[in-house]
Amino acid sequence: MKRTLSIDANKLLIIQTLFFLSIGLSGLFVNVYLWKLTANMTEIAWYNIWSYTAVLAVSLMSGWIARKKSITFCLRMGLLGFVIYYLSILLLNEKAVHYLVFLGFLSGFGTGCFYYAQNTLVYYVTNQVNRGYYLGISGALAAFTGIVSPIVSGWIISSNQALTGYHFVFLLTFLLFVIAGAISYRAKDFQLQREYHLSSILAFKDKHTWRMILVGNFFIGFQDGAVAFIINILLYLVFQSEMSLGNFTTFISLLTVLSSYGIGKYITKANQELIFLAGAIFTIMATGVLITWTNYSGVIIYGLLIAIFKCWWNIPFMTINYEVIEKTIHPPEQFGDYMIVREIPLNLGRIAGIILFIIMNQFFINEEAIKILLAFLSLMILLVYGYFRFFSERKHNGTSIF
Numbered sequence: 001m002k003r004t005l006s007i008d009a010n011k012l013l014i015i016q017t018l019f020f021l022s023i024g025l026s027g028l029f030v031n032v033y034l035w036k037l038t039a040n041m042t043e044i045a046w047y048n049i050w051s052y053t054a055v056l057a058v059s060l061m062s063g064w065i066a067r068k069k070s071i072t073f074c075l076r077m078g079l080l081g082f083v084i085y086y087l088s089i090l091l092l093n094e095k096a097v098h099y100l101v102f103l104g105f106l107s108g109f110g111t112g113c114f115y116y117a118q119n120t121l122v123y124y125v126t127n128q129v130n131r132g133y134y135l136g137i138s139g140a141l142a143a144f145t146g147i148v149s150p151i152v153s154g155w156i157i158s159s160n161q162a163l164t165g166y167h168f169v170f171l172l173t174f175l176l177f178v179i180a181g182a183i184s185y186r187a188k189d190f191q192l193q194r195e196y197h198l199s200s201i202l203a204f205k206d207k208h209t210w211r212m213i214l215v216g217n218f219f220i221g222f223q224d225g226a227v228a229f230i231i232n233i234l235l236y237l238v239f240q241s242e243m244s245l246g247n248f249t250t251f252i253s254l255l256t257v258l259s260s261y262g263i264g265k266y267i268t269k270a271n272q273e274l275i276f277l278a279g280a281i282f283t284i285m286a287t288g289v290l291i292t293w294t295n296y297s298g299v300i301i302y303g304l305l306i307a308i309f310k311c312w313w314n315i316p317f318m319t320i321n322y323e324v325i326e327k328t329i330h331p332p333e334q335f336g337d338y339m340i341v342r343e344i345p346l347n348l349g350r351i352a353g354i355i356l357f358i359i360m361n362q363f364f365i366n367e368e369a370i371k372i373l374l375a376f377l378s379l380m381i382l383l384v385y386g387y388f389r390f391f392s393e394r395k396h397n398g399t400s401i402f
Contacts, residue, residue, distance in 0.1 A: 009125040009134055011187045013141070015075070016118060018180035024149025026173040028249055030089075030107075030155065032236045033166050037097045039234070041360055045354050047100040048229050054108025055065040056347040061114035063192075063340050070189035071120050078114025079181040081106055086174040090167060103247065112343075120336035124190045142308060143257040147250055153247020165242070175364070190401070192336070209401055210328045213321055214345045216384045220317065220390075221349025223380035226357045230370055240253045240298045250302075252307035260311040271391070279312025280381040287378035292373040297394045313381050320388070321391075353377060 005013070034044050062074050085106040089096055096103060124133045156172075157165030239245045267275055286305035292297050325338045360369040388401045 005130060005134060005137075006125060008188045009130070011183060012118070012121055012125050013134070013138060013149025015079075015180045015183055015187070016138055017141045017145065018176050018183070019079075019114065019118075020145040021102075022173045022176040022180070024145045024175075025153045025169055026086070026272070028150055028232060028245070029153055029166065029169060029242065031232045032091075032242070032245070033163070033296045034097065034100070035233050035236070036163070037094055042358055043100060044229060044233070045099070045226070045358050045361075047104040048225065049351055049354050050101050050104030051108040052225060052347045052350045053112070055112040056108075056344060056351075058109050058112030059116055059343040059347070060342050062113055063337055065113075066117070066336070067192045067195070071117050071124070072184065072187050072189045075117035075121065075187070076184045077182060078110045078117060079177055079184060080142060081110030081113060083174060084175045085110055085179060086177065089170050090174065093167075094163070107288075116336065116340060116343075119339050121190060123335055143253070143260075146253045149248035150246040150253065152246070154241075154243040154249075156239065157212050157246075158243035166266075181234060207328060209324045212388065213324045213399060214342065216317070216388060217321075217342055218345035218349040218352075219380045219384050219387075221346040222353040223349075225353035226373060227353075227377055230357070230374070234294075234301060234370070235303070238294075238296055248303060252303045255304065255307035256311060259308045260315065260342045263311055263315050264276065267319070268280045269337075272319060276313045276316040277382075277385055279309050279314070280385050282309035283313065283381050284378045287374050287385070291375055293367045293373070294367065312386075317384070324401070 026245065031044055031048075034047060035041075038044065064078070066074050083101065088099070088103060088106065092099055122131070122134065122138075153169050155372050159165060160168060226277055235248070236242070261276065282305055286302050288307065289305070290302040292298065293301075321342065324341075325335065329335060329338055357369065357373050360373055363369075365370065
């Protein structure tokens with residue numbers, strides 16, 4: 001059977017590509033921009049906490065909105081959130097530092113609405129025949145924009161004085177979101193018919209593997225929340241140039257694509273546990289290099305190792321997530337609701353990780369707090385591996401979740 005995509009699927013692909021391009025242009029540099037305005041890691045940490053808090057709250061609301069309005073309405077709301085976010089940054093200019101709570105909430109609002117709608121709409125605009133084909137194209141476009149965008153942003157910022165380059169990048173991002181929003185109004189509305197009952201999904205009785213997935217997501221989020229913004233700022237402080245940062249990000253994005261492609265072809269049910277473990281160990285090694293040599297060489301080695309090996313644990317982890325949801329879900333239309341529930345521990349973990357950084361920052365100077373926290377957080381992936389490996393065996397007569 002010929003694998004073709006419907007008009008609705010093609011429209012969603014265009015919207016996704018514009019979204020990936022927009023985030024690729026500005027996502028890396030927003031935290032750097034705020035750092036240049038504040039030079040205060042704690043304030044940026046609170047900005048990220050408000051963002052993840054909004055993602056958590058909005059994700060829970062999205063399922064209800066999708067039933068009252070439509071899934072496509074959630075998509076539009078997410079794009080509108082980003083339009084208002086980047087317009088606010090442009091209008092506030094250097095006063096943006098006084099509105100970090102507001103900006104964090106807008107960022108989280110857009111993220112929560114968009115990702116819920118995107119993940120759910122893929123289910124409705126594709127079928128079992130062409131879904132893999134769609135995801136392959138979507139992944140390729142995301143990879144391409146992720147490679148091209150940082151170097152373009154770095155060049156624009158470096159080619160202008162002071163903060164002018166940042167404003168050009170944010171303006172371009174704003175316009176791309178406006179275009180994506182306009183296209184979304186030509187997309188078909190898909191409305192969920194079933195009632196919204198999260199309580200049944202949150203009920204853990206006789207759902208041991210599902211409970212393990214939620215616990216695993218908390219620790220993955222715990223590791224991801226603080227590391228994501230700390231590393232971006234640390235990279236800038238080492239490179240001292242947006243152009244160099246953009247070039248390096250483009251290079252490691254290309255490495256990530258190649259590594260992900262290789263793992264995607266090689267991974268099987270039989271070897272995914274070993275790949276997960278290897279990825280966890282190399283993550284610890286990469287972090288060890290960074291906290292030992294917090295200089296140009298250390299950052300380069302860390303970036304290269306993470307670019308190659310992060311997908312070694314991330315791909316098996318996501319595969320296990322989908323396998324467990326597929327076995328637990330009933331009926332299939334509840335897929336989006338399961339994805340919402342998965343966001344709860346994931347974002348709670350991110351918030352907890354950043355709060356831990358803020359607390360440590362009160363007792364240590366910035367560099368010491370960062371080193372201790374990065375060392376501790378690098379162990380979270382190995383912790384998840386051990387939890388999946390040994391606790392699932394105890395409940396399933398020697399059979400692990402892997």
